[in-house]
Amino acid sequence: xxxxxxxxxxxxxxxxxxxxxxxxxxxxxxxxxxxxxxxxxxxxxxxxxxxxxxxxxxxxxxxxxxxxxxxxxxxxxxxxxxxxxxxxxxxxxxxxxxxxxxxxxxxxxxxxxxxxxxxxxxxxxxxxxxxxxxxxxxxxxxxxxxxxxx
Amino acid sequence: xxxxxxxxxxxxxxxxxxxxxxxxxxxxxxxxxxxxxxxxxxxxxxxxxxxxxxxxxxxxxxxxxxxxxxxxxxxxxxxxxxxxxxxxxxxxxxxxxxxxxxxxxxxxxxxxxxxxxxxxxxxxxxxxxxxxxxxxxxxxxxxxxxxxxxxxxxxxxxxxxxxxxxxxxxxxxxxxxxxxxxxxxxxxxxxxxxxxxxxxxxxxxxxxxxxxxxxxxxxxxxxxxxxxxxxxxxxxxxxxxxxxxxxxxxxxxxxxxxxxxxxxxxxxxxxxxxxxxxxxxxxxxxxxxxxxxxxxxxxxxxxxxxxxxxxxxxxxxxxxxxxxxxxxxxxxxxxxxxxxxxxxxxxxxxxxxxxxxxxxxxxxxxxxxxxxxxxxxxxxxxxxxxxxxxxxxxxxxxxxxxxxxxxxxxxxxxxxxxxxxxxxxxxxxxxxxxxxxxxxxxxxxxxxxxxxxxxxxxxxxxxxxxxxxxxxxxxxxxxxxxxxxxxxxxxxxxxxxxxxxxxxxxxxxxxxxxxxxxxxxxxxxxxxxxxxxxxxxx
Numbered sequence: 001x002x003x004x005x006x007x008x009x010x011x012x013x014x015x016x017x018x019x020x021x022x023x024x025x026x027x028x029x030x031x032x033x034x035x036x037x038x039x040x041x042x043x044x045x046x047x048x049x050x051x052x053x054x055x056x057x058x059x060x061x062x063x064x065x066x067x068x069x070x071x072x073x074x075x076x077x078x079x080x081x082x083x084x085x086x087x088x089x090x091x092x093x094x095x096x097x098x099x100x101x102x103x104x105x106x107x108x109x110x111x112x113x114x115x116x117x118x119x120x121x122x123x124x125x126x127x128x129x130x131x132x133x134x135x136x137x138x139x140x141x142x143x144x145x146x147x148x149x150x
Numbered sequence: 151x152x153x154x155x156x157x158x159x160x161x162x163x164x165x166x167x168x169x170x171x172x173x174x175x176x177x178x179x180x181x182x183x184x185x186x187x188x189x190x191x192x193x194x195x196x197x198x199x200x201x202x203x204x205x206x207x208x209x210x211x212x213x214x215x216x217x218x219x220x221x222x223x224x225x226x227x228x229x230x231x232x233x234x235x236x237x238x239x240x241x242x243x244x245x246x247x248x249x250x251x252x253x254x255x256x257x258x259x260x261x262x263x264x265x266x267x268x269x270x271x272x273x274x275x276x277x278x279x280x281x282x283x284x285x286x287x288x289x290x291x292x293x294x295x296x297x298x299x300x301x302x303x304x305x306x307x308x309x310x311x312x313x314x315x316x317x318x319x320x321x322x323x324x325x326x327x328x329x330x331x332x333x334x335x336x337x338x339x340x341x342x343x344x345x346x347x348x349x350x351x352x353x354x355x356x357x358x359x360x361x362x363x364x365x366x367x368x369x370x371x372x373x374x375x376x377x378x379x380x381x382x383x384x385x386x387x388x389x390x391x392x393x394x395x396x397x398x399x400x401x402x403x404x405x406x407x408x409x410x411x412x413x414x415x416x417x418x419x420x421x422x423x424x425x426x427x428x429x430x431x432x433x434x435x436x437x438x439x440x441x442x443x444x445x446x447x448x449x450x451x452x453x454x455x456x457x458x459x460x461x462x463x464x465x466x467x468x469x470x471x472x473x474x475x476x477x478x479x480x481x482x483x484x485x486x487x488x489x490x491x492x493x494x495x496x497x498x499x500x501x502x503x504x505x506x507x508x509x510x511x512x513x514x515x516x517x518x519x520x521x522x523x524x525x526x527x528x529x530x531x532x533x534x535x536x537x538x539x540x541x542x543x544x545x546x547x548x549x550x551x552x553x554x555x556x557x558x559x560x561x562x563x564x565x566x567x568x569x570x571x572x573x574x575x576x577x578x579x580x581x582x583x584x585x586x587x588x589x590x591x592x593x594x595x596x597x598x599x600x601x602x603x604x605x606x607x608x609x610x611x612x613x614x615x616x617x618x619x620x621x622x623x624x625x626x627x628x629x630x631x632x633x634x635x636x637x638x639x640x641x642x643x644x645x646x647x648x649x650x651x652x653x654x655x656x657x658x659x660x661x662x663x664x665x666x667x668x669x670x671x672x673x674x675x676x677x678x679x680x681x682x683x684x685x686x687x688x
Contacts, residue, residue, distance in 0.1 A: 015485060094481045117484055117520075118491040 005133045008034045008057040010042045010074065011092070012066040016115070023119075023126040032130055039069025043077060050083050057087065058133035064093040064100060072103055079108040090129070090139065101142065111139035151212045151225045151265075152281060155288035159197050159207040159228070163297050168197045168209055171288070172226065175211050178284050179224055179270050189268040192249035193226040195242045196264050204230035205261075213281055214267065222276055223252065223267040231261040331428040335411070339363075339380055342423060353399025367397045369404060387413050387421050393435070396428065406435035472530045479523055486516050518650070525652040528583070529637070532659045537577045544571035544585075544617070547578065548606055551585035555593065564593045564602035571608050572615055574686065576664060584660045587653040588680050592621035594647060597675070610686070617682040625672035635668065657682075 011017050017035045024033045034057065036042055042060065049056055060078065064071035071091055078084045088110040093100070101112050116122045131137035154175065157167050172193045176186030193209065200207040207230040214223045243264075247253040252267030270276065325332045325345040333344040333356070341348075341356035349355055352367045359367070368376055376394055383390040389412040395404035411426035490513045498506060548568045552559065559566060566589065589604060596602035605620045626634065626641055633639045635658040638651040657680075661668040664684050672678035 013481075019488065094484055115484060117487040119488065119495055120491075122488075 004055060004058075005032055005130065006034055006055065006057040007032050007059045007061060007129050007133065008036065008042060008045060009061040009092075010036050010038060010066065010071075011063040012037050013063070016063070019122060020126065023122040024130075026123055027127055027130075029126065029130055033126075038066045039071065039074030039077070042074055043069070046078075046084055056084070059129060060087055060089045061092045061129065062089060064091060072100070072107060075104060075107045075109055088132070105142040109142075112142065113139070151210075151214045151227065153210050153212045154281070154285050156208055156210045157197075159201050159204070159209055162198075162201065163301075164201065165194055165198055167298055167301075169194050171211060174288075175224060175284070176268075178287070179213070179276070180272065181224075181268075181270070185268070185271075188249050189224060189226070189266075192246040192266050192268070195246040195249075196226070196228050196266065199242050200228050200230045200232075200235070200264075203232065204228075204235050205232040207231070213270075213276070213284075215276065215278075215281070222270045224270055226266040226268075228264045229261065230264075233257075233259075233261055235262045330430065331407075332425075333427070334414075334423050334425045336423050337384055337421060339377070339384075351398060352396060369395055369397075383411070384421075384424070387415070387419075389413065393431065394428075405430055406432040468530055472527055480520070483516060483520050483523070487513070487520070490516065518644075518648075522650045522652075525650045525656075529652050529656050529659065532580055532583075532656065532663060537580070537663075539575040540578050541573055542576050542578045542581065543573045544576075544581070544608070547576075547582045547585050548589075551582055551589055554586055555590055558590065558593050562593050562596055562602050564596070564604060566593075566604045567606070569605070569607035571606070571617070572610070574615060574684065576684075577660075580660045580663060584657050584682070587657050588619040588682075591653060591680075592619055592623060592678075594649070595621070595623040595625075595642075595678070597622065597624050613686045615684050615686055617684070619680040619682075620677065621679075622677040625674050625676050625678045626670075627674055628672060631670060634670070 009017070009020055011020070014037075017037070021030070021033060021035060024030055034045065036045060039062070042062070046056065048054075062071040062074055066074075069077070071093070075089055075091070078087065078089060085108070089108070091100075091104045091109050091112045092115060093112065094115050096114055104112055113125065116125055128137050128139070132139065155171060157164060157171060159168070169190050172190035173186050176189050181189065193211075197207075197209055207228060210225075210227045210229070212225045212227065214225050216222075243255075246266065250266040251269045252265070254263075254265045256263045256265075322345070326347070328345065329347060331344060331348045331351060333348065334342045336342055340360045344356040348359075352359070354362070354367065363377070365373060372395065376392075379392055389410070391408060391410045394407055394409050396407050397404050407428040408431045409426065409428045411424050413421040413424050415421050490509060494509055494513065498509075501509070545568065548571060552566060552568075558564075585606075589606070592604040593602050600622060603622045605618075607618055607620075609616045609618065630641055634641065635654050637655040639655070640649060640651040642649075658668055661682055661684075666682060666684035668680065668682045670678055670680045
């Protein structure tokens, strides 16, 4: 297990955070996810880590519909700061919305995923996030996602 | 000769007048009673002669007071219009001639002129101012006799009658020349008089309208109301006005008129008859109507803008609803799906068969709900905004739709035959959805007895294109046709055919979007035929 890999996940839904942690636990990567409850917490965590010259996460996964700082707002913040703009961001939403998909693409998100409906799919998602950090997995391009949606 | 008075000579009664006036003139001139009588007798003789034989005669009494002539004469001149009177010269004329100092009988082209002159003794006393007095004394002369009075009145009456005739003629000429109908009418609604414009405009004389009660010139639907209005106002005996359309004889058009009617009453207020006019106010009415239409149009426009605003608001709400549905409704569903899946995977061994069955039912109910929300969202996304018509090869759309349905087609061993389809302007995504829904239905509602066979073909009829989707499935009863295209309407139980009841509603919405229509025909058990009709230029 590579201890340097950290994935920062933001979701306001406590059950979703629990499910996600559970999935990482199941694939023996319980130390990888850093779960926070909204966009503000994402920015707080990053600035603190940056200030302490810590290691920034390899991937940020954002829920879209969050109070205070939504997924898209957080994405915009991240991409506007030199220190964070190179961190890949994946949008992890409960539904497909082509308008939001376009917006996220324009704001510089790497990909857009719909939250899984089954346990197995959650395990797979967690694995993909981790593998991506090790450059063992690539997520589909936005254009193909949008076309599929159509 | 200076005229002092004149007397028309018509009947024997006039002779009395001639005698009286001549006597009076003689008296004024200072003649002796004998001389007065002589002069009066001579004048009367001539007058009697012309009354008997002459025509349209008049006696003029006067005075000849020539400055050069020291002598002055009382004159009596009879003018008669019978040219042949000279031949009738009679004894009496000879007698009259003897009585006066001067006598002349002249023939003119109008008739004859008999002049008697009677010398005034001591005439130097007569000055012109006195003659003026004489003239005025004759003109203000009180009626000397009832006859004289009657005669004077008669003359006045005649003059009046003449004036009246003139004025009536003038009035008729004026009213006839006016481009409006002027009339008088009795209480029964019968015209007593109407100017010529009535006939010129309506083509009917007054008496014809009295017979036909104006029926041919008033709109049929207005006829009863117009007469009712008349009876009502006639009873009130007050002036009234009403707008009424009258048919023009020459053009056959109904032209708006303003009818004004005023009662003519006697001294106790009883209406004798009514007078009125009908004026063409068509231009004004048309203008009023135009203004009103314009106003209505503006109001309609405002109303429409308001409605459009409302519609936009409601569309916005719908979009918000779609958004909320996509997020907020799907989120708990996803959780239910996840947990039931988790339960099924990890705890299946711990629950009994009934529990497993219920868990399975819950999962499939959840799946249906997810599908429903998904379909509903797709349905609500179909609106014109941000859509562009694209010239599209429908064959390609059909192929794409079939690719999407590949699994179902293969599972049912369905035969799908697409004949050459046209290239037309459509909203491609929506049209593909329609193809997919219709082909999917055709495959889905198949008859157990035979493999599904679907034919898709096009027919061009004038400026419409018809796309026909024909299958050999279970079909439907046509009485359900309208219901079928409504949202959430299903003709079959879920156990038999899965579905959310949105597919055909979506097809109808897509047809509407293309300014087209969709319908179907079928007999239960004999397949169905769905017909999409689109304008060639959608």
